Amino acid sequence: MDKYYTFKIKRYLPDENPQTRWDEFRVKLNSIERVLDGLIKIKETRDGTLTFRKSCAHGVCGSCAMKISGKNRLACQTLVKDMPEMIEIEPLPALPVIKDLVVDMSLFFRKNDEVLPYLINNETPPERERIQSPEDQHKILESLTCVMCGSCTTACPIFWADKEYLGPSALLKAYRFIFDTRDRAKEQRLATINSEHGIWRCHSIFNCVEVCPKQIDITKHILLLKRLAVKRGFKGGVE
């Protein structure tokens, strides 16, 4: 059965005057359609200038993260039937807007790059694969599912205030490598996140956990990192 929804979209068009405005579009959508389908319908039939990022359309690539009805979500994963009649759509908070719902993500990606997001193991690799028990792999399983959509970091009040804060996504990425038994750069990574703008800025607000499209409990991982840092502090860096 189809229902009418009103999409109230915050526009930002650099070439027009005034650059920012709110547009409203009434769209008919059925019960399994999502906010992204609505946006596409509007772009195709109403206003071709409406700009937003999209790719996989089923919640695995992380392109279409935006603020929907006051909360960061993936547009392709938010079913319209779960939303109110009037759906307010804005770009991700706290990042410079390029156009309409597209934000400049480079600051977010730089945060991830700061925690050395790659396996560092300079020992000569063995003949076959490196052995890792299922339990060890399970420890990093949840932090692996992150698709880097940016919803968590841009939903964190600390990141809004302090752009130097590494942010939940970067800290989760640090967790993924610190707790990977094959990685050999644990000290370096801990030093990066042990800084004034690292794990100590997290005040267990849980906004990141509220918005993560992959339902990752990010704060739990940051708390684990804090306990690890405290333990390492007492032991003087010895495992």
Added chain:
Amino acid sequence: MEIIKHYFDVVIIGSGLAGCRSAIECSSHGTVGVLSKLYPTRSHSTAAQGGIGAALGNEEEDSPEWHTYDTVKGSDFLGDQDAIEIMCYDAILTIIELEHMGVPFSRTPEGRIAQRRFGGHTKDFGKTPVRRACYSADRTGHAVLFALYEQCQLKGVKFFQEFQVLDIVIENNAVQGVIAVNIKDGSLHVFESKAIVVATGGYGKIFKVTSNAYATTGECLSMLLRQGLPLEDMEFFQFHPTGLYGLGILITEGARGEGGILLNGKGERFMERYAPIIKDLAPRDMVSRAILNEIREGRGIDGKDYVYLDLRHVNKKIIEERLPEITTFCKIYMGIDPSEAPIPVIPTAHYAMGGILTDNDGRVLRDVDGSVVEGLYAAGESACVSVHGANRLGCNSLLDTVVFGKRAGKTAISQLKDVSKGKIKKERISFIVESINTIKESKGKETVASVRRDLQTSMMDKCSVFRKEKELMMLLEELQTLKERYKEIYIKDKSNIFNTELLEAIELGHMITLAEVIASSALQRTESRGAHYREDYPERDDTNWLKHTFAFQGEKGIYFKYKPVKLTRFKPEERKY
């Protein structure tokens, strides 16, 4: 319009698995620039769920020879057997390398890479299903892509994110470089290079119901076609049997690998009739045809056009541990829990077997006689070494991207010294800028969306699993009218900044060209083989169709050349499962 110039020894287009893997290979011996329409980890490779096949034999006895046989049989004997052998024998080393790069595979109790059963993969030449798919829960593509992209970052590869390639410049049979536009601000960039690796993936978006992402439009293939290069085996397009009904989101074959079965309206496990031995784990073309056959004969679920994939009997822990992603898909999009309710599925357009003609080392060939385009390489779904032939086995695609991504990168580097630096002439750039402005300023009344929707619908109706001559002829006419309508497209968004409407228009032009190649290739192949099933020629005709088709773009339309399949070890036999 000021133009920003760059120079790289190797320019790689596409940052999915093939692109990143060849970038890693090239980064050690030369400067590498990777262009991508999306941020690399958003490439469609991240949506691959099932696994990556390799005869590691971690869970049960296995051998690359059996893997070769399965792939050859799965390809309905159209795959070049020397290339398939290279892939299956290289697989073991490549997967181990991936693990060393940090890919977090799921593990066996002994700590080795875990493997599960997968469609078409069997033990000792087709006897029983074998555990050959190395997986990382049901997010294998995501796990491998992140590891490869991270290794690229470690090696300092330069990425140009959100750059749309407008033209691959080839002059006097040698690669000069690439013209691209930075989507963020519309600035024009020219990348001159010695070598170009095309790794842009498939073109599933040509079909209406597809599991492919919006970025898979295959415009680089049509750019090469327009410069006289052939596209091989374009009529073979795989339809994955289990896509969520109405959404096209994929339910990995791994679900059937873990014990899921397909049920029709009468609750029968109908696959027993179509593939008595390995039933639901038969290759994808067979399962897709079986499902659509059941629906056409009125045995769909309460008469409607879908069947059930039933996982209720699979023990809950396995579903949670090994299939978490598809569980969330079913819960979020259909509101059902796979361990309690059956999942409504239909075949969806999934993988392109055809693509740019390349040899076993990733070099792009100009013609059937094997003459090479200097400095041009291709890898992954966009290339057609033809290891997949007429139908790809599950988890051979991730393997293909990684094995041939590495080989393409290695060959590109080894030939760097004897290739001269590319030089892109002014006229070529202004020609491109001209063509964009004509699209931008055209005063027509058509919209990108309407032309695209008609293209996708007609391709889905007339050129999907079941094909007939009459329908294909009608399709070709429709494509001609679509070409005319394309000239009348009106773009509302005139700005330079992030103009997605203009990009979609450019992509649409290339999609129409590709659609025409697919339709005419399907029309001229008068037999049924693998994913290409002709209702008017239902039999496989090895005597005169055991050959690859090469589509060329001539003035008067598409013309074809052929080359026999390289048979080494396995003679074509009747394909029973």
Added chain:
Amino acid sequence: MRYRLNIGSLTWLVHRITGIILTLYLIAHIYVLSHLSDPVTYNKLMDFLKNPIFKIFELILFAIVLKHLFGGIRITLLEIGFSTKYHKTMSYIGAFLVFIIWIVGAFYFLKEAF
């Protein structure tokens, strides 16, 4: 920044505000006590502080202290390993306990003051 408040961010906001108020009060408290060096001015100040308006302030201060106290308990529990699944219930329980203790305390407090 128009963003939807939820229990997590609300608890944090309240914790931060109460923390700042308490630190400011600490400064005032030390200033008042520093008058102990001279008994006369001290007692005069004490009488001045007796009028009911300051009693109300003290009551509000009591609530602020309790709120900050229970917020701190929640955060410390989380940090020593308490499961993050219950962070919301901890906030609700904390708020409820604050309210109960505040009422009981206020009852004694007012009884004694008047």
Added chain:
Amino acid sequence: MWGWLLHRITGVFLAFGLLYHFIVMHYIGHDNYSYDAVMQRLSEPSWKIFNVFFLFSALYHGFYGLNGVISEYVKGETVKNFSKFIMIVLSFILAFFGLKIVIF
């Protein structure tokens, strides 16, 4: 890390200390605010020692929290360092006055 840990330790101490402080001040005896009552209590060494710890914990806890707020909300490196410096100076002044009360 140590600063953060001390912040938690002082927090826990303050939690109990405050309850003790409240009970002593508001609920035992009557009219505890007069000069003599305060002086009489201060004469006992145990109350004196408790109050010294209580003072230092309160000052450290409060100003570490403020330090956090500053490092998040104050923009600009120099202004941030300057305001942090001011906070430290202020806390020492308060410590001095506080001690003066408790010791004499």
